[in-house]
Amino acid sequence: MNAPPGKPGKPRPPASSEKARRARRTFIRSAGLTAAVLGISLTGYLPIAGGRISRLRPPGALDEADFLASCIKCGQCVQVCPVSAIRLGDIGDGFGIGTPYIDARAQACDFSCDVAQCILACPTGALTYQKPSFLPVRAGAALPSPPALKAETQIPGSALNLKERVGLARLVRPEACLAVQGKGFSGQARGPAFKGKMRYIDVDRWKPIPVREHPYERTLCDLCVTECPIADAIAMEPFAGEDGAPRFRPAVREQCVGCGVCEMVCPAEPAAIAVEAHAMWKEA
Amino acid sequence: MSRHTGQFLEMLGAAPKKPAEISSEAQQIMAFKYRNNARFIKENLQAQAATPDPGHKWRNWRWATLAAVNLFFVLSFWLDIQLLEGALTASRFAGFHLIDLNSALQVMLAHKHIVMNLVIGTITVFLLWAVLGGRSFCSWVCPYHLLSELAEKIHLALARRGYVTDHTFHRGTRTVFWALFALLAFATGYTVFETLSPTGILSRALIYGPGLALGWVFLLLVFEVLWSRRAWCRYICPIGLTYGVVGAISPLRVSFRLEQCLHEGDCRKVCLVPHVLDVTIKGRAAETDTALGPDCTRCGLCVDICKSKALRYDFKGIS
Numbered sequence: 001m002n003a004p005p006g007k008p009g010k011p012r013p014p015a016s017s018e019k020a021r022r023a024r025r026t027f028i029r030s031a032g033l034t035a036a037v038l039g040i041s042l043t044g045y046l047p048i049a050g051g052r053i054s055r056l057r058p059p060g061a062l063d064e065a066d067f068l069a070s071c072i073k074c075g076q077c078v079q080v081c082p083v084s085a086i087r088l089g090d091i092g093d094g095f096g097i098g099t100p101y102i103d104a105r106a107q108a109c110d111f112s113c114d115v116a117q118c119i120l121a122c123p124t125g126a127l128t129y130q131k132p133s134f135l136p137v138r139a140g141a142a143l144p145s146p147p148a149l150k151a152e153t154q155i156p157g158s159a160l161n162l163k164e165r166v167g168l169a170r171l172v173r174p175e176a177c178l179a180v181q182g183k184g185f186s187g188q189a190r191g192p193a194f195k196g197k198m199r200y201i202d203v204d205r206w207k208p209i210p211v212r213e214h215p216y217e218r219t220l221c222d223l224c225v226t227e228c229p230i231a232d233a234i235a236m237e238p239f240a241g242e243d244g245a246p247r248f249r250p251a252v253r254e255q256c257v258g259c260g261v262c263e264m265v266c267p268a269e270p271a272a273i274a275v276e277a278h279a280m281w282k283e284a
Numbered sequence: 285m286s287r288h289t290g291q292f293l294e295m296l297g298a299a300p301k302k303p304a305e306i307s308s309e310a311q312q313i314m315a316f317k318y319r320n321n322a323r324f325i326k327e328n329l330q331a332q333a334a335t336p337d338p339g340h341k342w343r344n345w346r347w348a349t350l351a352a353v354n355l356f357f358v359l360s361f362w363l364d365i366q367l368l369e370g371a372l373t374a375s376r377f378a379g380f381h382l383i384d385l386n387s388a389l390q391v392m393l394a395h396k397h398i399v400m401n402l403v404i405g406t407i408t409v410f411l412l413w414a415v416l417g418g419r420s421f422c423s424w425v426c427p428y429h430l431l432s433e434l435a436e437k438i439h440l441a442l443a444r445r446g447y448v449t450d451h452t453f454h455r456g457t458r459t460v461f462w463a464l465f466a467l468l469a470f471a472t473g474y475t476v477f478e479t480l481s482p483t484g485i486l487s488r489a490l491i492y493g494p495g496l497a498l499g500w501v502f503l504l505l506v507f508e509v510l511w512s513r514r515a516w517c518r519y520i521c522p523i524g525l526t527y528g529v530v531g532a533i534s535p536l537r538v539s540f541r542l543e544q545c546l547h548e549g550d551c552r553k554v555c556l557v558p559h560v561l562d563v564t565i566k567g568r569a570a571e572t573d574t575a576l577g578p579d580c581t582r583c584g585l586c587v588d589i590c591k592s593k594a595l596r597y598d599f600k601g602i603s
Binding site (some may be wrong): 026027033042067075079097128134178 | 492
């Protein structure tokens with residue numbers, strides 16, 4: 001073995017110490033690489049720490065921490081959704097990268113697949129009808145009874161086997177609600193440019209159509225109540241307005257699963273009613 | 285220590301060792317080569333000149349396969365033919381579950397609960413790659429491997445002009461990463477590795493549309509071009525090590541025939557994991573035929589470049 005000749009005038013270190021020096025350098029460099037990559041990977045915790053990013057998950061999602069642990073980030077749920085409600089998290093979601101979520105205002109889950117296809121597609125049980133027994137059901141997450149789809153109420157035993165909600169609708173801006181103002185609504189719920197879709201039983205039982213192709217005509221706006229796909233999840237409730245006149249407002253019931261259709265169809269801008277992801281039911 | 289154990293430890297990071305004992309057949313071949321050095325080389329060069337240049341046969345097949353598999357995912361979704369649903373982390377082929385072994389491991393460790401579909405998909409993929417060569421997933425399927433190969437070409441071109449130098453790391457770093465990511469998944473309950481996995485990011489970007497996560501993949505490629513050749517695949521990616529373990533029992537591998545080797549070393553220059561080709565160095569082959577170790581990605585670059593056909597694909601029990 002011939003070691004490379006050293007520079008003239010400088011004593012060349014013996015080969016063994018040169019080798020050791022190189023090995024030490026490689027070790028330090030490798031330790032640096034390990035620390036750097038690990039550090040970068042752990043920054044994935046920042047966006048989800050303290051619930052900073054609170055995404056509305058598809059139906060049947062486990063509680064957020066268990067969901068993030070069990071989702072394998074394959075997007076099979078995305079592929080089966082007939083209204084393309086499911087999107088995948090990006091790098092800004094940190095550990096939630098590649099996990100499915102629903103932006104209800106843009107496209108809610110309207111259950112037009114009838115069976116929650118996303119749950120059936122999930123290979124890991126991150127979306128599931130049957131939560132493993134060791135995972136507790138949080139107070140306020142349990143639905144009082146299996147949610148019945150309005151589309152299928154005439155079929156006995158067709159209620160969804162969902163046991164927990166993924167979120168809860170709330171009248172977040174009552175002052176913007178047309179019903180609260182005593183107003184009606186006519187026209188396209190979200191304007192001509194809105195791309196969201198929904199299944200309308202009276203138009204086509206099986207095929208969702210764009211919301212803009214289905215204009216409404218209401219003397220008192222109640223879109224959130226009539227378009228809700230779940231039976232008994234929301235109803236118009238009378239109350240006395242500030243001027244003492246009798247008024248109506250949408251009241252969310254315990255049967256709400258958090259699908260977000262009410263938020264999607266709400267004609268107010270921004271929506272008067274919205275789904276709060278991971279919110280629990282509290283008795284008033 | 286058997287050769288297999290040695291090769292396995294080399295995959296984990298151990299330096300290749302000179303064989304303690306060389307079989308008499310191998311010794312005879314080497315003795316012949318030394319004795320008839322000039323004639324041996326001349327004859328072989330003549331033989332080489334007579335055989336057509338294999339060019340990039342296997343590389344082209346491999347790139348076509350890699351593109352086809354990923355395109356299959358994309359088209360299946362876009363055309364809604366539902367033949368191959370999902371992404372590389374987990375999918376369904378004609379309804380049958382396929383789950384990436386490393387992704388499955390991360391989820392099992394993080395969630396600590398295993399549903400039946402996950403088991404079925406994991407076993408299927410395990411069997412698939414146990415037959416097809418383990419790390420052949422890397423070079424024949426992984427989309428990052430292709431980008432990384434292109435980045436490597438740029439790196440080498442720049443290195444020839446003296447603009448960049450390859451900074452190597454200890455190969456054992458990947459083993460450390462594998463253990464750390466497994467430990468992190470178990471301890472934190474998050475699939476930490478998936479946040480960075482360029483395989484998952486690229487697969488999802490192809491199928492579901494691009495996102496900001498591609499910026500991370502781009503940074504990785506820049507790092508590989510400017511600083512360290514093939515750094516992610518060589519020193520970091522736990523997916524590669526997971527499939528490497530599967531490949532340890534695989535009958536499909538690249539094998540080396542000492543008799544045909546001219547010991548030029550071209551194969552080691554093109555190899556992602558040149559330590560598996562240590563056997564091609566003079567005096568390192570203990571047998572006349574040696575199957576390369578499990579870290580080999582079966583990419584075929586060495587098969588393409590070896591004009592004397594000392595390296596070839598081999599299916600144990602068939603060829």
